[in-house]
Amino acid sequence: MDKWNTRQTLLMRAKDPNDQVAWEEFVSYYREFLKVVIYKINSSTSLSEDFLQAVLLEIWRSLPRFEVDKERAKFRTWLSILVRNTVLNQIKKELKQNKIRKELEPQAEPNQAELDQMVQKEWELHISRLALDNISQRFTGKAMDVFKLSLKGKSIEDICAELDITPESAYTLKNRVKKYLVREIKRLRTELEQ
Incomplete structure (x- = not known):
C-alpha cells in the first residue's frame, strides 16, 4: 500500500528526504521557476546553474523543517527568502574566492517586499505555463492554436482568417481550452501550494 494518500501534496511528500520520487517531481515542477527567480536576483548566466544547484541543495536540507503555517507565511514566502x-x-562566497568578475556582483540586493512581489508574479506565470503545457496534449486540431493566438492578442477575425475557421468555432475552441486551463491551474495550485 502506498504510504502517501492522494490528498497529501507534493510538498508534504518532498519533505521526506527518503522519498526520491517526490523530490524529483518537486524539482521538475520548481526548476524553471527557481531559474527565473535566481536570474532576477543576479543576472549572471555563467553561475546560474551553480546558484540553482546551491538553492536546490538548501531546499532539500531545509524542507523537512518547513512547517505549514498559513497565518504566518506561505511556502512561496519561505522559498523566496x-x-x-x-x-x-x-x-559573497564567489567574490571572496575571487572567482567572479566585478560586473557579476548583484546590482542591488532586492528587499523582501520587492522579492515577494517578483516571486508572486513569476509563480503565477510559472503555474500558468505548467498548466498550459499539461493540457496541450489533451487537445488535437486547432483548439490550442486558437487559444495561443488569442493569448498573443490576435482578434477573432484574424484567428479565423489564419486558421480558416468560423468565428463560432474559434469562440468554442478558445473557451474549451480556457475551461481546462482554469481547472489545471487550480489543480496545480492545490498540489504545489500550501
Whole structure:
C-alpha cells in the first residue's frame, strides 16, 4: 500500500528526504521557476546553474523543517527568502574566492517586499505555463492554436482568417481550452501550494 494518500501534496511528500520520487517531481515542477527567480536576483548566466544547484541543495536540507503555517507565511514566502539568502551567500562566497568578475556582483540586493512581489508574479506565470503545457496534449486540431493566438492578442477575425475557421468555432475552441486551463491551474495550485 502506498504510504502517501492522494490528498497529501507534493510538498508534504518532498519533505521526506527518503522519498526520491517526490523530490524529483518537486524539482521538475520548481526548476524553471527557481531559474527565473535566481536570474532576477543576479543576472549572471555563467553561475546560474551553480546558484540553482546551491538553492536546490538548501531546499532539500531545509524542507523537512518547513512547517505549514498559513497565518504566518506561505511556502512561496519561505522559498523566496531561502532562494534570496542562498544566492546572496553564494555571490559573497564567489567574490571572496575571487572567482567572479566585478560586473557579476548583484546590482542591488532586492528587499523582501520587492522579492515577494517578483516571486508572486513569476509563480503565477510559472503555474500558468505548467498548466498550459499539461493540457496541450489533451487537445488535437486547432483548439490550442486558437487559444495561443488569442493569448498573443490576435482578434477573432484574424484567428479565423489564419486558421480558416468560423468565428463560432474559434469562440468554442478558445473557451474549451480556457475551461481546462482554469481547472489545471487550480489543480496545480492545490498540489504545489500550501
